[in-house]
Amino acid sequence: MTPTLFYGVPQGCSLASIIALEWLGAPYALSRIEMLEHPWPAAFARINPQNLTPAYVTAEGQLLSESMAILLHLAAQKGHQLGYPQGSPEHDRLNQTLAYLATDFFAAFAPLWAAYEMATDPPRQEALRDWGRPQVAKGCAHLDRLLAEREWIDGGSKKTVADAYLAAVARWAEYHGVLRVEDYPHLAAHLAKLRADPAVVFADAIERQRPTTSSGGFQGHVALDDVVAQLPA
Incomplete structure (x- = not known):
């Protein structure tokens, strides 16, 4: 099939x-x-x-x-x-990067997705957005620091599945309107490169x-x- x-x-x-x-x-x-x-x-x-x-x-x-x-x-x-062969240092680095994106960075948006479903309760919605905003900002700052010295998000010489996942999740920051990605120039440049792919x-x-x-x-x-x-x- x-x-x-x-x-x-x-x-x-x-x-x-x-x-x-x-x-x-x-x-x-x-x-x-x-x-x-x-x-x-x-x-x-x-x-x-x-x-x-x-x-x-x-x-x-x-x-x-x-x-x-x-x-x-x-x-x-x-x-x-x-990706890279199992057991290689490059594979370990890819796993580490992907795990961060799929856990800590993904989870930073959880309060914002909860707020998304609470349009009928504006005070609670705003409280959740206030809770999520600094978590997303912390994640974006970390990724910005990494990308200051990397061509691709896992630190390798080629695009990998980690870049695909970054493209999917990082867009949520602007979707929820909690920050300006342009304030993180290295992250913004990388996302612009991916969006043009x-x-x-x-x-x-x-x-x-x-x-x-x-x-x-x-x-x-x-x-x-x-x-x-x-x-x-």
Whole structure:
């Protein structure tokens, strides 16, 4: 079967996996999940019982969930095109960077996402934004310091899945309007470089349902039920 990524909108961190798949260039399909529509399709529990995106189905029908697991799976493909051999110092550095982005930096936005769902309670919403703002600023300052001396976020000589994840999550700072990324010049320059990348342009257009052309191996969108029907019994 064609490897298939289930991605969530709006603003899902699954954007990172779309970017990585485009960079990889191997054939893949996408299946869209509207995260704000409840309940989610019952069949999706067959893909991920936790009802979370991203989720990925390999060519062999193996089910993967969690961005970090999916991205590291992709990083090992095609001669470690988007990563490094297991056990190498470069692999350890990539793991460290990706782990920071997927835990501390991701978690900094949790109060802001909670506030996002509290439009009917402005005082509580603002309190959550006040709580989240310094956490996001701390994360951006850390990334800005790293990028002052690095071409790519993991410190290597090539783009990796960590850059894909950074592109997906760092955009939330401006989405929630809690700070100006321009105040972190090295981070801002890196994000501008990523936003100009054809894979990032493509992934953003996919999320927004705008016309776009793949520079990778995109085979089109597939229905959830069609993917489930192909899974091993």
